[in-house]
Amino acid sequence: MADWLSPAEWEAVRLSLRVAFWATLFTLPLGVFVAFALARWRFPGREALNILVHLPLIMPPVVTGYLLLLAFGARGPIGGFLDSAFGFTFAFRWTGAALASGVMAFPFMVRAVRLSIEAVDPRLEQAAATLGASRPWVFLTVTLPLILPGIIAGTVLAFAKGMGEFGATITFVSNIPGETRTIPLAIDLLLETPGGERAAARLAGLSILLAALALVLSEWVSRRVAARVGGR
Amino acid sequence: MLEVSLRHAFAGFTLDAQFRAPPGVTVLFGRSGSGKTTIVNAVAGLLSPDEGRIASGDWVLLDTDRGVRLRPHRRRLGYIFQEGRLFPHLTVRQNLAYGTWFAPKGAPREDMGRVVEMLGIGPLLHRRPAALSGGEKQRVAIGRALLSAPRLILADEPLAALDEARKAEILPYFERLRDEVSVPILYVSHSASEVARLATTVVAIEGGRVIAQGPAAEVLGDPAILPAGAREAGAVLTARVAAHHDDGLTELDAGGIPLFLPRVALAPGSLLRVRIAAHDVILSRERPEGLSALNILPGRVQDVRPGDGPGAIVALDTAAGRVLARITRRSAEALGLRAGMDVHAVVKTVSVAAADIGTSGAG
Numbered sequence: 053m054a055d056w057l058s059p060a061e062w063e064a065v066r067l068s069l070r071v072a073f074w075a076t077l078f079t080l081p082l083g084v085f086v087a088f089a090l091a092r093w094r095f096p097g098r099e100a101l102n103i104l105v106h107l108p109l110i111m112p113p114v115v116t117g118y119l120l121l122l123a124f125g126a127r128g129p130i131g132g133f134l135d136s137a138f139g140f141t142f143a144f145r146w147t148g149a150a151l152a153s154g155v156m157a158f159p160f161m162v163r164a165v166r167l168s169i170e171a172v173d174p175r176l177e178q179a180a181a182t183l184g185a186s187r188p189w190v191f192l193t194v195t196l197p198l199i200l201p202g203i204i205a206g207t208v209l210a211f212a213k214g215m216g217e218f219g220a221t222i223t224f225v226s227n228i229p230g231e232t233r234t235i236p237l238a239i240d241l242l243l244e245t246p247g248g249e250r251a252a253a254r255l256a257g258l259s260i261l262l263a264a265l266a267l268v269l270s271e272w273v274s275r276r277v278a279a280r281v282g283g284r
Numbered sequence: 285m286l287e288v289s290l291r292h293a294f295a296g297f298t299l300d301a302q303f304r305a306p307p308g309v310t311v312l313f314g315r316s317g318s319g320k321t322t323i324v325n326a327v328a329g330l331l332s333p334d335e336g337r338i339a340s341g342d343w344v345l346l347d348t349d350r351g352v353r354l355r356p357h358r359r360r361l362g363y364i365f366q367e368g369r370l371f372p373h374l375t376v377r378q379n380l381a382y383g384t385w386f387a388p389k390g391a392p393r394e395d396m397g398r399v400v401e402m403l404g405i406g407p408l409l410h411r412r413p414a415a416l417s418g419g420e421k422q423r424v425a426i427g428r429a430l431l432s433a434p435r436l437i438l439a440d441e442p443l444a445a446l447d448e449a450r451k452a453e454i455l456p457y458f459e460r461l462r463d464e465v466s467v468p469i470l471y472v473s474h475s476a477s478e479v480a481r482l483a484t485t486v487v488a489i490e491g492g493r494v495i496a497q498g499p500a501a502e503v504l505g506d507p508a509i510l511p512a513g514a515r516e517a518g519a520v521l522t523a524r525v526a527a528h529h530d531d532g533l534t535e536l537d538a539g540g541i542p543l544f545l546p547r548v549a550l551a552p553g554s555l556l557r558v559r560i561a562a563h564d565v566i567l568s569r570e571r572p573e574g575l576s577a578l579n580i581l582p583g584r585v586q587d588v589r590p591g592d593g594p595g596a597i598v599a600l601d602t603a604a605g606r607v608l609a610r611i612t613r614r615s616a617e618a619l620g621l622r623a624g625m626d627v628h629a630v631v632k633t634v635s636v637a638a639a640d641i642g643t644s645g646a647g
């Protein structure tokens with residue numbers, strides 16, 4: 053099994069999983085929070101926030117990558133600050149790939165969670181309040197369990213996006229072996245290398261397999277959760 | 285005693301209501317849109333009124349003059365909603381326990397086993413709400429409110445979403461709540477028979493204002509109020525079960541007057557309340573002879589109120605209590621009815637609906 057892929061190819065797989073994992077981990081709480089704010093709160097700038105969240109979905113990924121480079125690059129305002137204050141760098145590191153994947157995955161996460169929050173009957177949350185539950189408890193004991201299927205769907209979408217992100221990643225952090233060369237970037241390079249088609253096909257097949265696995269898993273989990281929530 | 289005073293302006297509707305809710309069941313009675321639910325939501329804290337004060341002794345829920353607006357979760361109320369609002373992701377047992385998770389540790393609370401037994405929901409404990417019938421859901425909702433150790437129970441038309449059979453199933457549980465649990469209850473209804481069976485105190489609401497409040501028999505027997513309209517008018521009598529007869533009738537003693545009703549499942553000696561719908565009462569100046577109706581109550585006309593249409597409401601005082609009769613204005617004139625005149629009220633036994641007969645804890 054191990055020699056089915058070359059060491060370089062294994063590295064791309066491991067890197068993709070790592071990038072997708074961290075991108076999902078950070079997108080999840082932030083995405084749930086933003087989805088909740090957009091679904092439930094009325095505040096100035098709500099529409100602007102909505103547009104901002106959706107921009108990576110609509111803009112060419114290269115443009116997103118370019119904007120990330122401007123902001124989080126070594127000489128960018130945020131990137132420069134993080135580097136000088138904490139010694140933390142996004143530029144040309146796997147952390148940058150994770151950031152790019154997270155930004156690209158964010159709208160998918162927010163949309164999935166927001167839909168499920170809008171489906172929650174606020175009268176149930178009122179009932180919980182009359183029974184003595186404070187706002188945070190209402191969220192934890194009523195809202196969160198009811199939106200779990202949406203959160204799972206959003207997580208799978210975000211993870212899949214993290215595994216497959218290409219345009220923003222290559223623009224922002226380039227194609228560096230062992231650092232930012234995830235599966236799609238490796239495939240891209242292999243296709244431009246004479247004799248690389250077989251290796252590209254292997255990685256492509258593996259991508260399809262991983263995506264299918266994630267989908268099956270999430271379907272199974274969300275069916276179980278939906279059955280609990282729906283009471284059957 | 286809970287004292288409520290509220291003022292809130294909506295677009296095109298102003299609520300301006302003051303009332304007191306003594307122990308027992310206080311029913312906010314009025315038509316749809318009269319502001320009843322708004323009042324209950326303000327008591328629960330789900331609506332923040334422009335001005336007002338809601339307090340019971342030193343327990344202050346709202347006092348806008350002093351800037352007190354307790355958040356809903358700090359009010360310690362058990363709210364029974366019209367649609368139950370059970371948590372779909374929790375089992376019946378978890379739904380019942382939900383309020384106990386947040387109740388203060390030392391609060392006097394009902395015993396889970398006793399409440400489950402009283403509501404007959406033992407076999408449902410492991411189910412989820414989706415697998416319950418409408419009546420079962422509402423019983424669980426009652427239990428959930430009761431078990432949250434509330435200082436006041438609110439019920440907003442808890443029977444309105446149920447069919448007649450389910451209403452008949454749930455209403456006795458509210459009677460038991462009134463008679464066996466010491467927590468005061470604020471109950472919203474537009475149904476005259478629910479009011480007649482449950483209310484200790486009636487607060488009649490119309491157009492966002494309180495038009496009358498007082499003991500149930502007094503408010504329901506006042507022909508000047510009729511919060512549900514003349515069609516729904518009816519007085520409430522308190523009577524004691526005297527005997528059950530072999531022909532399927534139960535004989536009651538209502539202030540010395542015998543009343544015959546279809547069989548009532550209560551032991552002789554029990555107190556009950558009977559609502560006599562005004563449109564089921566016939567008036568006669570002479571004591572009628574050769575009549576099939578069994579119940580004849582002699583009384584004295586106290587008031588004759590012509591309505592907007594062809595009808596009139598006649599209020600008479602009998603030894604059994606106040607009785608209302610809805611007759612035509614033409615009949616009222618033909619009989620020459622006026623205050624002080626002696627008449628006989630005739631009530632057919634079978635016209636008293638089972639839904640209008642209930643137990644009477646407070647008497």
